[in-house]
Amino acid sequence: MEEKVPIVEMRNIKKSFGGVHALRGIDLKLQRNEVLGLVGDNAAGKSTLMKVLSGAHKLDEGEIFIEGKRVHITSPWDARRIGIEMVYQDLALADNLDVSANVFLGREVASTKLGPVSVMNKHHMEIETKRLIDRLKIDIPSVRSVVERLSGGQRQAIAIARATAFNNKVTIMDEPTAALSVAAISKVLDLVRELKAQGNSIIIISHRMEDIYQVSDRMIVMRHGCKVRDCPVVGDLDEFREQVVAYIIGARDDFAERGVN
Amino acid sequence: MNARKSKTSFLKEGKVVFKENIRDVGMYIALFAIMLFFTIATKGIFISSRNISNLINQTGYIAVLAVGMTLVIIIRHIDLSVGFLSGFLGAIAAIVMVSWHMPTGVSIVVTLSLGVLAGLLTGFLVAQMKIPAFVATLAGWLGYRGALQLATMAKGTIIIPNAAFNAISNGYLPDIPNIKIFPGVHKVTLILGVLLAIAFIINAIRERRSTRSYKFKVLPIEFFILKLALMSVLIGGITWVLSGYRGLSWTAVIVFSVSLLYNFMMTQTFLGRHIYAVGGNPEAAELSGISVKKITYVVFGSMGMLAGLSGIMFASRLQSATTTAGQLFELDAIAAAFVGGASATGGVGKVTGSIIGAFVMMSLTNGMNLMGIDISFQYIVRATVLAGAVIFDVAARSKKD
Numbered sequence: 001m002e003e004k005v006p007i008v009e010m011r012n013i014k015k016s017f018g019g020v021h022a023l024r025g026i027d028l029k030l031q032r033n034e035v036l037g038l039v040g041d042n043a044a045g046k047s048t049l050m051k052v053l054s055g056a057h058k059l060d061e062g063e064i065f066i067e068g069k070r071v072h073i074t075s076p077w078d079a080r081r082i083g084i085e086m087v088y089q090d091l092a093l094a095d096n097l098d099v100s101a102n103v104f105l106g107r108e109v110a111s112t113k114l115g116p117v118s119v120m121n122k123h124h125m126e127i128e129t130k131r132l133i134d135r136l137k138i139d140i141p142s143v144r145s146v147v148e149r150l151s152g153g154q155r156q157a158i159a160i161a162r163a164t165a166f167n168n169k170v171t172i173m174d175e176p177t178a179a180l181s182v183a184a185i186s187k188v189l190d191l192v193r194e195l196k197a198q199g200n201s202i203i204i205i206s207h208r209m210e211d212i213y214q215v216s217d218r219m220i221v222m223r224h225g226c227k228v229r230d231c232p233v234v235g236d237l238d239e240f241r242e243q244v245v246a247y248i249i250g251a252r253d254d255f256a257e258r259g260v261n
Numbered sequence: 262m263n264a265r266k267s268k269t270s271f272l273k274e275g276k277v278v279f280k281e282n283i284r285d286v287g288m289y290i291a292l293f294a295i296m297l298f299f300t301i302a303t304k305g306i307f308i309s310s311r312n313i314s315n316l317i318n319q320t321g322y323i324a325v326l327a328v329g330m331t332l333v334i335i336i337r338h339i340d341l342s343v344g345f346l347s348g349f350l351g352a353i354a355a356i357v358m359v360s361w362h363m364p365t366g367v368s369i370v371v372t373l374s375l376g377v378l379a380g381l382l383t384g385f386l387v388a389q390m391k392i393p394a395f396v397a398t399l400a401g402w403l404g405y406r407g408a409l410q411l412a413t414m415a416k417g418t419i420i421i422p423n424a425a426f427n428a429i430s431n432g433y434l435p436d437i438p439n440i441k442i443f444p445g446v447h448k449v450t451l452i453l454g455v456l457l458a459i460a461f462i463i464n465a466i467r468e469r470r471s472t473r474s475y476k477f478k479v480l481p482i483e484f485f486i487l488k489l490a491l492m493s494v495l496i497g498g499i500t501w502v503l504s505g506y507r508g509l510s511w512t513a514v515i516v517f518s519v520s521l522l523y524n525f526m527m528t529q530t531f532l533g534r535h536i537y538a539v540g541g542n543p544e545a546a547e548l549s550g551i552s553v554k555k556i557t558y559v560v561f562g563s564m565g566m567l568a569g570l571s572g573i574m575f576a577s578r579l580q581s582a583t584t585t586a587g588q589l590f591e592l593d594a595i596a597a598a599f600v601g602g603a604s605a606t607g608g609v610g611k612v613t614g615s616i617i618g619a620f621v622m623m624s625l626t627n628g629m630n631l632m633g634i635d636i637s638f639q640y641i642v643r644a645t646v647l648a649g650a651v652i653f654d655v656a657a658r659s660k661k662d
Contacts, residue, residue, distance in 0.1 A: 093542065093545055094538045096607075097537060101534060105546070105551070107549075118531040123471060
């Protein structure tokens with residue numbers, strides 16, 4: 001049996017800000033249709049690693065492969081063209097626009113083009129948005145609802161739907177459940193499961209162990225810019241949590257022999 | 262009993278419709294109330310054909326500025342320079358015709374182009390140099406004021422002799438000669454009014470049909486008909502009043518065209534959507550591949566062009582360029598935009614709203630002038646209306662259901 005080519009592979013990624021080593025040579029693999037949880041304490045480097053992948057930060061050293069092909073990502077727009085979408089924690093949506101406008105923001109569909117002026121095909125975009133929302137079982141009053149008027153959970157769902165609307169290869173979610181109510185969190189997790197069921201490949205950053213436990217196939221624990229654990233998510237929640245905490249606080253480290261520079 | 266039931270549900274629905282559209286509806290009601298008040302207070306002089314015609318010509322050069330200002334406010338900036346820029350560009354238009362002996366068309370093209378350049382300069386300061394728009398355009402306010410005084414220094418006031426140029430703000434659409442019916446009524450205006458009302462109704466019905474066919478919520482049918490009826494009466498009333506004097510002025514045509522064009526741009530094109538997105542969330546817009554810089558340039562460039570248009574309209578109205586032209590225009594335009602529902606926090610505002618806002622503010626001035634109210638009280642009344650409109654707006658916005 002040949003080895004599967006991972007949809008994302010990051011090799012020996014290094015990134016420093018001034019004298020601070022945020023990433024000290026990280027390896028990461030994401031298989032097709034896999035949900036990968038990324039956990040760690042504040043400043044462990046989770047977000048930095050994902051920002052490197054999504055083009056918000058440029059890497060100092062290391063290589064990124066998408067479906068086995070080496071890519072160079074220098075801007076969020078680059079990443080998006082390659083098929084990497086990131087759902088940012090709080091700057092994802094334009095509150096003053098409606099759901100459909102947000103889903104198609106920057107990717108509007110034209111009905112006619114008169115020289116430099118492109119006229120929007122609003123109906124097409126609204127129908128497509130409706131289809132997307134229905135397919136992902138997201139509960140909102142209408143695709144014409146102004147985002148400002150939706151709840152936190154609904155907004156997060158729209159942001160996630162938007163990221164997955166255009167046949168992307170990888171979706172990165174940065175703390176998708178932060179600042180949400182319990183009911184809203186379970187809806188967002190349902191949405192992640194639905195996306196997985198429909199074949200998406202996802203990386204989730206979260207502080208909440210329960211979330212990672214519930215939706216991830218595999219997880220990576222980071223500490224001080226290094227990977228300290230990379231394993232499938234199995235066992236019962238309490239055991240899982242205890243184990244992960246040990247890695248997060250540095251009591252255990254599977255990769256210790258590689259040494260910290 | 263059935264009838265009573267439907268009546269209460271009608272009222273209930275009415276309440277919902279009113280609440281959902283309170284900001285738009287409120288503005289029209291305010292304009293209507295102000296006009297009604299002045300009509301009664303002046304024993305009908307306010308609503309006379311001659312005065313309404315004059316009111317529209319008075320509002321024109323502020324209304325076009327207000328349209329540009331709306332876009333600037335939507336992307337969270339402000340432009341204080343456009344008043345004196347308008348005055349300065351009006352003087353340039355006069356100099357091109359009077360000193361360079363160029364025809365009206367050339368003067369208009371030169372003026373509008375210079376306006377775009379001036380706007381791009383502001384855009385450069387704001388987008389590239391990251392200077393707050395308030396400061397950058399305050400510098401513009403000073404600079405263009407100086408430039409205006411320089412331009413008019415030689416003669417003080419430059420008299421413009423070109424008939425075509427002066428017709429822009431003083432001329433009216435020609436009428437069809439030799440028609441005996443409706444003597445004393447401007448037939449072309451009447452016909453245009455009817456056509457406009459029909460176009461409006463057809464467009465509304467088509468829009469409603471397509472919306473319904475996609476199973477989206479539409480206005481309840483009673484309110485849809487009510488809305489159509491009110492708009493038809495409004496269009497009909499305005500054209501009837503105007504056709505009683507000299508018909509549609511060229512100023513009215515310009516203001517109508519500018520608002521139609523900008524309304525289309527803001528609601529139907531990529532550019533309009535991107536402008537709203539930049540105003541709503543610049544970071545999200547940038548991450549979506551929209552260049553905030555480019556949008557800033559476009560918006561200030563359009564503001565500059567409209568300042569040129571405003572300058573042309575004002576110079577034409579006075580048939581001359583004066584040293585104080587454009588003074589306080591920027592504040593009138595900003596007030597019009599805010600009365601018209603724009604929000605200083607960005608992302609919110611409508612072209613049509615700002616046009617209505619401009620008419621609200623100018624109706625106050627016009628009506629109080631007719632009543633002979635002292636200018637000092639006029640400022641206080643206008644201040645109250647401006648503050649009231651914004652308070653109403655904030656209250657309506659914060660009421661989330």
